[in-house]
Amino acid sequence: MTRWRLLIDDSADAATGLATDEALMLPYGRTARSEYAATLRLYSYRSHAALVGRFQSLDGEIDLAVAARHGIDVGRRPTGGGAIVMGEDQLGVAVATRAPAASTPRALLARYADGIIAGLATLGIAAESAGKNDLQVGGRKIAGLGLHVDERGALLFHASVLADLNVDLMLDVLKIPGAKLADKPAERVQQRITTVAEQLGRPVPVSEVRAAVAAGFRSALGVELQPDEPSADECDRRDSLVRDRYAKDAWTQQRTHLRDAHGTALLKTPEGLARIYVATHGATIKSAFVTGDFNTLPDELVALEAQLRWTPATPSAVTAAVHDTVDDDALGVSPNVLAAAVWEATERALGVAGGAHPVRPSGSCYFPDGDARPAIRSTTSTNEAELV
Amino acid sequence: MIEIAGYELRLDRLYDPATHMWVQLQEGCRARIGLDPLSSETSGDVVALSLVEPGTIVAQGESVGDLEAAKFVGPLVSPVTGTVDEVNRDVLLEPALLNRDPATNWLVTVALDPSTRHELDAFLSGAEQLRPWFTVEVDRFRTQGAIAE
Numbered sequence: 001m002t003r004w005r006l007l008i009d010d011s012a013d014a015a016t017g018l019a020t021d022e023a024l025m026l027p028y029g030r031t032a033r034s035e036y037a038a039t040l041r042l043y044s045y046r047s048h049a050a051l052v053g054r055f056q057s058l059d060g061e062i063d064l065a066v067a068a069r070h071g072i073d074v075g076r077r078p079t080g081g082g083a084i085v086m087g088e089d090q091l092g093v094a095v096a097t098r099a100p101a102a103s104t105p106r107a108l109l110a111r112y113a114d115g116i117i118a119g120l121a122t123l124g125i126a127a128e129s130a131g132k133n134d135l136q137v138g139g140r141k142i143a144g145l146g147l148h149v150d151e152r153g154a155l156l157f158h159a160s161v162l163a164d165l166n167v168d169l170m171l172d173v174l175k176i177p178g179a180k181l182a183d184k185p186a187e188r189v190q191q192r193i194t195t196v197a198e199q200l201g202r203p204v205p206v207s208e209v210r211a212a213v214a215a216g217f218r219s220a221l222g223v224e225l226q227p228d229e230p231s232a233d234e235c236d237r238r239d240s241l242v243r244d245r246y247a248k249d250a251w252t253q254q255r256t257h258l259r260d261a262h263g264t265a266l267l268k269t270p271e272g273l274a275r276i277y278v279a280t281h282g283a284t285i286k287s288a289f290v291t292g293d294f295n296t297l298p299d300e301l302v303a304l305e306a307q308l309r310w311t312p313a314t315p316s317a318v319t320a321a322v323h324d325t326v327d328d329d330a331l332g333v334s335p336n337v338l339a340a341a342v343w344e345a346t347e348r349a350l351g352v353a354g355g356a357h358p359v360r361p362s363g364s365c366y367f368p369d370g371d372a373r374p375a376i377r378s379t380t381s382t383n384e385a386e387l388v
Numbered sequence: 389m390i391e392i393a394g395y396e397l398r399l400d401r402l403y404d405p406a407t408h409m410w411v412q413l414q415e416g417c418r419a420r421i422g423l424d425p426l427s428s429e430t431s432g433d434v435v436a437l438s439l440v441e442p443g444t445i446v447a448q449g450e451s452v453g454d455l456e457a458a459k460f461v462g463p464l465v466s467p468v469t470g471t472v473d474e475v476n477r478d479v480l481l482e483p484a485l486l487n488r489d490p491a492t493n494w495l496v497t498v499a500l501d502p503s504t505r506h507e508l509d510a511f512l513s514g515a516e517q518l519r520p521w522f523t524v525e526v527d528r529f530r531t532q533g534a535i536a537e
Contacts, residue, residue: 053456054436054454054456054461055435055436055437055438055456055461078461079461080435080436080456080457080460080461104430105432105457105460105462106432106460109460146460146461147460147461148460148461148462149460149461149462149463150451150463151449151450151451151463151465256436256438257477257480257481258436258480258481258483281435281436282435282436282481282482282483282484283482283483283484284433284435284436284484310433310435311433312433312484
């Protein structure tokens with residue numbers, strides 16, 4: 001049986017937590033050797049740490065004044081994806097190993113996700129891969145995944161599993177376009193996110209989720225987990241990474257060349273008025289959020305939001321995402337009409353069409369459709385990133 | 389230019405089988421580098437990237453930047469040793485160019501270190517060398533879902 005190393009720790013601050021993960025890649029570069037095939041670290045952050053993805057804008061994603069007021073650490077991950085809030089109720093999962101030659105990032109994500117899925121299954125929770133890199137339960141996100149490979153060929157798989165979540169705090173700290181403007185915003189977020197505690201109907205300590213995920217890796221990947229501690233070399237590497245990267249503004253406050261922006265569109269439907277928020281990062285949709293007069297957001301639209309994340313901001317990609325997730329009767333409008341509204345919001349975020357827009361009575365060059373076009377109004381705002 | 393299994397490879401440059409990068413020699417012992425078409429495709433939709441600043445000294449195999457595709461972040465590995473003297477701001481501002489036209493949209497230009505010119509000897513060029521290598525790589529990608537690390 002393949003031997004892995006298992007590391008467990010809690011209460012990491014943002015810089016130390018991130019630096020430890022990267023330090024664990026040390027024995028897995030091309031010229032390095034480890035007696036273990038991989039290292040699995042199951043850990044938690046000290047409440048709380050708000051972490052942005054590798055290329056995100058820190059102040060574009062996190063309300064830094066609110067974070068300071070709550071005493072929340074901030075940090076930048078080496079992996080991609082969106083901003084998250086970590087703390088004592090979220091399990092961090094890190095796998096460090098040698099990047100195998102005969103595998104793709106997508107396949108590797110799926111492989112390590114299987115360990116988490118199997119772990120949640122031991123708790124009676126049926127999670128599955130969905131969206132770009134999410135694990136979902138009944139269409140609601142319970143874990144996010146990411147992957148980083150360094151130039152030495154070492155691989156780091158990252159995941160955050162929600163044992164529980166303080167949604168109000170998350171809404172306070174993270175800048176999620178549209179979320180705070182929704183009626184009952186916490187309820188709206190809870191339609192999109194679930195936790196182990198909610199699924200089991202009782203408080204669940206992160207230690208219980210950790211034990212389950214460890215069991216999941218053992219069974220799904222067929223590995224033996226040997227409890228261990230970081231080596232002296234890894235601790236030295238961790239300390240130098242904290243000092244030289246993760247605690248430095250040059251890394252945390254790093255700006256990308258890409259412009260963050262968001263746009264909105266209103267869609268009149270038989271179910272009520274829907275407002276669609278689309279946030280872009282360069283020419284990519286980083287998030288989408290649908291709110292409206294309806295009591296409960298249809299599951300299909302929750303799935304659409306997930307499908308749109310990290311999708312190219314192009315009419316064809318938007319159309320494909322809508323048709324992949326939405327049936328004919330969602331909100332009582334055709335997929336083409338919905339796609340047109342999503343694209344309108346996207347287009348405004350991209351700034352393609354400029355600021356204020358007249359209501360166009362019908363038709364779109366991107367979505368030729370016989371349906372009557374809904375009245376659309378929109379707004380645009382941007383968070384222009386500075387050049388590095 | 390030749391076409392191999394649906395991919396277009398320009399013949400005015402060298403290709404590094406180890407990194408799947410192309411190297412186009414310029415005047416003054418300089419080289420422009422970029423992704424070959426298979427590398428571009430296997431990266432998926434490029435969301436963002438970073439490149440080192442001009443003046444950075446890189447050794448063969450070291451990173452000249454990172455790219456993010458979906459949630460995967462990986463290094464852009466230099467096939468040559470030298471000093472980066474120019475970076476392509478266009479791809480920083482519009483990373484999707486690397487998917488749309490990887491042959492035109494270069495990453496950085498490197499002033500080559502004369503003492504490491506031998507690195508170029510391992511690169512492939514011309515239809516006779518490129519066709520068998522790239523055919524095998526495409527086949528590997530389509531059957532195994534992976535290319536050389």
